[in-house]
Amino acid sequence: MSLEELHHIVEEERKAQAAFQHRIFVCSGTACQSAHSDTVQTALQAEIKARGLEHHCDITGGGCRGLCAAGPMVSVEPQGILYEGVAPDDAAAILDSLDGEPVARLQADTDAPFYARQVKVVLEHSGKLNPESLEGYLAAGGYTALMKAVTEMTPAQVLDEVMRSGLRGRGGAGYRTGLKWSTVAKAHGALKYVVCNGDEGDPGAFMDRSVMEDYPHRVIEGMTIAAYAVGASEGFLYVRAEYPLAVKRLQLAIRQAQRHNLLGSNILGTSFSFTIQIRLGAGAFVCGEETALIASIEGKRGQPRPRPPYPAEAGLWGKPTLINNVESYGNIVPIIREGADWYASIGTEKSHGTKVFALSGRIVNTGLIEVPMGMTLREIVYDIGGGIPDGKELKAIQTGGPSGGCIPAQYLDMPVDYESLLKLGSFMGSGGMIIMDETSCMVDVAQYFMEFCMSESCGKCIPCRVGTAQMYDLLKKITSGTATLNDLAQLEELCDLVKNTSLCGLGQAAPNPVLSTLRYFREEYLAHIVEKRCPAGVCKIHGAQSPEHPSHTEQEVLS
């Protein structure tokens, strides 16, 4: 397909969209679907048909609007009206109001900080796009970045743009994306691979799921631009099988892109060729680690291997391989389209751009948000998140999943960027943010994450395999009130061992939840051990016993 034909499709689609006076989007993301948004869509469709408004009002599935707690969400464009908590019975009322005043009882306040304070770059279409329509994506400016890259730019120019944007890997560690790309570009070999890591597995994280479900074409476009820049000809999208909707939409998007020559041989009439295949993860958390992910794609047991050699040099089947996270690829499109300088102007000095976070736990507005790097935790929790429900006090914020840590309330004014979080003993991670209030016991939280690390350890290296199991047992002893101060010392000793000697990043980070809670909430550990009580009242400790080591007072241990 030539560029002219593509432009023709865009014009046709825009004309078709303009012919409708109203366009209704019903969120079809996983969260809204579980709140039965499909029945809402069917009811609206039936109502439109009954009133003979088919040529007046368009209705399609849309993407996530972010406020998952208030689903199902319905938006009416171009008026920009957003309804929340819509039921099938509301269909008539919504259609009645199309040319008049919006239905006040359902209307969401889009001027509220939750919407107004966000900066959408990766989620720029804000759900007002049918995820299953290539034409819709094209009409919204989709694939213009790819066109620009392959027809107007050399691979070196694309690399330079990504480098200058300062984009850092959104999968967690924050490695400079441009540097990674240029390493793969420089690696020897005619055959190179581009891999997208969609194996999002942190508890409480659903950023990548939303990006894949709502903007599958954007992920594909980002990967294709990456392939052009590094000289790769084959791509793999590794998605966990627990995301069936994302898999379905990505498959559809790949087929649509192939049919329109946006993927395949001689893309857009140039000499550049690139194909993408989907590989499903079988549920192992460790397969989010890049070398384990590579082994899994190769059909082997998903276990990490020592690096170097890094995948950029010897990855998939020993060939140079570029691995980026879903959100990183999602950032590529605006960087190429708007330019590196524009992107670098967002965020802080060392962390550019925006970050998508999944807010969950004890917070009023549970859902998906995108904010510029450097926003403070206070703004995220209290302005965007709406604060803590039931008038409770904020206690800690867990970031970075099982590899991350708990940030106590006194650091609420810290800006959220890679360096600041590391300084606090936590980790940016892929973007899960779990808010905890006074009813959460921090030892219990550490035990929960350790149980996760233990059951998700691959079992290859001894410190992680046995160390996490021993640490879990020790934490269980503490929460059940049977631990001694010796157990605490052993727990700390194991943290040091597992952190410094494990083979892969997951093992090395497995002690983080314990280390960070010990750092900020040591008195809670001591309350369990010495006083045999759980300050938050979460852990079941039967009958307070006398301390086993009466010679150690709490003060002595704390000093």
Added chain:
Amino acid sequence: MSRVVTLKINNQDVSGRDDESVLQVARDNGVDLPTLCHLDGLHDIGACRLCLVEVEGVPKLLPACTTLVAEGMHIRTDSERLNRYRRQIVELLFVEGNHICSVCVSNGHCDLQGLAVELGIVHVDYNYRYPKRPVDASHSRFIFDGNRCVLCTRCVRVCDEIEGAHTWDVRGRGIKSEVITDLDQPWGESPTCTTCGKCVQVCPTGALFEKGKSVAEMHKRREFLPYLTTMREKTTK
């Protein structure tokens, strides 16, 4: 073509080729390092973490078996910290399985026992896990006793890389990992096992042994493996 490089191991000037591992160069120069998953003749996986060394300028500890030497490297193999980690790792191995030396066929010729002696481990601080693990005596000549397995995967690799049968593999994750034959069938019913016995000879502990051997009677022959790989390399050249 590999090149000769010079480096320092424990402040001793040594030389090696740049395609050799730190472990090879250290051992060639009389510096020994404790290892468990490593075995000359099998490819290295860096799993047991016993050969971790400190390299100046590198914040992380690196496994000597999978790290190649480079010009000007400063390597420390015997710091107090490294030895403490090594002792902890071996202790964790002891609590993971059910290692009762006094009744073991490999008593006195066991790599795990040897490591404990070498590292001066006289007692174990951690809680024993006492897992329930079955014994597979279905094979006509050999026995697999999972209680003594340390998951070094030497059997898996020798069967795959040298014998070419790939009878052994690992199943399960984390602390539940275990080696299995074929698709977890009894060893004796394995259609792929050639009864070559290489797995038995490379096993560091008494997890794999010959039938009819009693306490302390199981001596393993490891020498055949480097010989075999060298001969293979020669014939394929």
